Amino acid sequence: MEPAEYVIFGLCIVLFVGFIVNLLIHILAIVYGKWKLSRKLSPPVVEDLPGISIIKPLVGVDPNLFDNLEAYFNFKYPQYEILFCIQDELDSVIMIAQSLILKYPKVDAKIFIGDTELKGKKNVGVNPKINNMIRGYEAAKYDLFLISDSSIKMKEDTLMDMALHMTEKIGLVQQMPFVCDRPGFVSHLEKIFFGTHHGKMYLVANFLGINCASGMSTLFRKEIIEEAGGLAHFGKYLAEDYMLAQAVLDRGYKVLLCSQTALQNSGYTSLTTFHDRLIRWTKLRNATVVTTMFFEPIYQCIVQGLIMAFVTEYLFSWSPLVFFMVHVLIWFLLDYILLSIIQQGPLPFSKFEFLVGWILNEISYPILVCRAHWDPIITWRSRKYKIRWGGITTEVTSAPPSQSK
Numbered sequence: 001m002e003p004a005e006y007v008i009f010g011l012c013i014v015l016f017v018g019f020i021v022n023l024l025i026h027i028l029a030i031v032y033g034k035w036k037l038s039r040k041l042s043p044p045v046v047e048d049l050p051g052i053s054i055i056k057p058l059v060g061v062d063p064n065l066f067d068n069l070e071a072y073f074n075f076k077y078p079q080y081e082i083l084f085c086i087q088d089e090l091d092s093v094i095m096i097a098q099s100l101i102l103k104y105p106k107v108d109a110k111i112f113i114g115d116t117e118l119k120g121k122k123n124v125g126v127n128p129k130i131n132n133m134i135r136g137y138e139a140a141k142y143d144l145f146l147i148s149d150s151s152i153k154m155k156e157d158t159l160m161d162m163a164l165h166m167t168e169k170i171g172l173v174q175q176m177p178f179v180c181d182r183p184g185f186v187s188h189l190e191k192i193f194f195g196t197h198h199g200k201m202y203l204v205a206n207f208l209g210i211n212c213a214s215g216m217s218t219l220f221r222k223e224i225i226e227e228a229g230g231l232a233h234f235g236k237y238l239a240e241d242y243m244l245a246q247a248v249l250d251r252g253y254k255v256l257l258c259s260q261t262a263l264q265n266s267g268y269t270s271l272t273t274f275h276d277r278l279i280r281w282t283k284l285r286n287a288t289v290v291t292t293m294f295f296e297p298i299y300q301c302i303v304q305g306l307i308m309a310f311v312t313e314y315l316f317s318w319s320p321l322v323f324f325m326v327h328v329l330i331w332f333l334l335d336y337i338l339l340s341i342i343q344q345g346p347l348p349f350s351k352f353e354f355l356v357g358w359i360l361n362e363i364s365y366p367i368l369v370c371r372a373h374w375d376p377i378i379t380w381r382s383r384k385y386k387i388r389w390g391g392i393t394t395e396v397t398s399a400p401p402s403q404s405k
């Protein structure tokens with residue numbers, strides 16, 4: 001063999017091993033997802049449960065917001081407070097928060113209006129969500145605090161489920177991102193994305209103890225975050241969720257998934273908003289964990305299928321077309337099984353709609369990854385940011401403070 005042939009042969013072997021690893025990741029996600037998401041922890045004596053401060057960062061109103069927030073007033077949980085953090089004093093979300101507080105006078109709930117800058121102090125960093133939450137965080141009276149994004153809808157036993165997972169060695173309990181059943185094809189695309197591509201990696205990373213964060217619903221021990229410099233310390237990062245989880249891991253605590261998924265229930269769904277968000281997250285990942293930049297593209301169904309069709313032809317003389325078709329079919333079936341497990345009930349669409357949605361997602365995702373590489377500027381709610389390697393972020397343009405989605 002010529003030296004060049006050795007190199008090609010070696011590369012093909014590496015790629016083939018990566019392909020097998022991916023198959024194992026898929027199977028592991030299914031097995032772990034089935035176990036994790038169907039496992040209900042039994043509640044101990046109710047009085048033993050710790051109090052929880054729930055921080056709700058709010059910007060703008062959407063048609064589902066009232067219902068989403070109302071769920072927080074009906075938790076089956078003995079001790080908690082709700083801290084609404086509202087960025088803009090002119091935002092009509094204030095009225096929604098106030099009307100809920102009036103409707104449920106027995107629930108301990110407060111409103112904090114304006115980020116730190118509005119109160120004459122300097123913002124703690126560039127991250128607008130942290131700037132918005134900081135006053136609620138400082139006022140939080142319990143040892144555990146939950147950061148819960150505005151679009152999340154919780155069941156009445158979700159807080160209990162999260163708290164039960166917060167055992168001695170655990171420093172952070174998170175919910176795996178998923179979505180509520182909502183009408184419309186784009187919401188189906190979201191469900192398919194979070195229940196297949198995203199869910200697969202999320203489950204396996206969490207099973208292996210790899211930091212794979214999404215800050216939409218996360219329960220923390222306040223003492224750990226205080227030891228790391230307090231929430232303000234994380235204002236310099238845009239991927240504050242990843243950095244917070246890393247701070248917990250660095251201090252020897254574990255990060256755990258709870259058994260309920262984070263049910264995103266935004267009232268607005270559009271293909272552009274969905275794709276822009278995925279592009280923003282891809283940019284966050286690329287800047288924060290550089291290796292994902294190399295691995296993510298080749299861990300897509302179509303890209304991997306094309307590469308492996310040539311690799312297996314070279315190694316085993318298999319027909320590239322037949323290999324590609326079988327590869328896509330197996331991936332599709334495993335994804336359907338995984339989605340059904342994460343959904344934990346009947347899917348709100350037919351198998352045909354799943355097929356169409358899955359194909360669209362698989363074709364569009366590599367394009368979104370390319371778009372993320374093309375333009376490194378990150379746009380979040382009309383503000384623009386640039387992240388340096390390691391995650392430190394600078395804002396490159398400021399928008400008027402009253403921007404919603």
Ligand SMILES: CCCCCCCC/C=C\CCCCCCCC(=O)N[C@@H](CO)[C@H](O)/C=C/CCCCCCCCCCCCC
Nearest residue numbers: 201205212213214215239242281284285288289295296299
């Ligand atoms: C043989 C090695 C295989 C490695 C394959 C790695 C391919 C990664 C592909 C997909 C990534 C899936 C995305 C996971 C969810 C991340 C959610 C997210 O983007 N969140 C951002 C916004 O909330 C947040 O700020 C993210 C920051 C960085 C996250 C870094 C995630 C690393 C994921 C690694 C998964 C490894 C799976 C392990 C397999 C052995």
Ligand SMILES: O=c1ccn([C@@H]2O[C@H](COP(=O)(O)OP(=O)(O)O[C@H]3OC[C@@H](O)[C@H](O)[C@H]3O)[C@@H](O)[C@H]2O)c(=O)[nH]1
Nearest residue numbers: 057058059128129132149150215216238239240241381
């Ligand atoms: O300027 C802002 C933007 C957002 N937010 C709040 O931050 C939360 C998440 O906002 P969005 O829904 O726009 O964004 P995402 O769901 O994509 O956020 C996610 O990705 C980026 C991470 O840093 C976040 O922690 C995670 O929640 C909401 O509760 C929102 O009200 C602010 O408080 N201020």
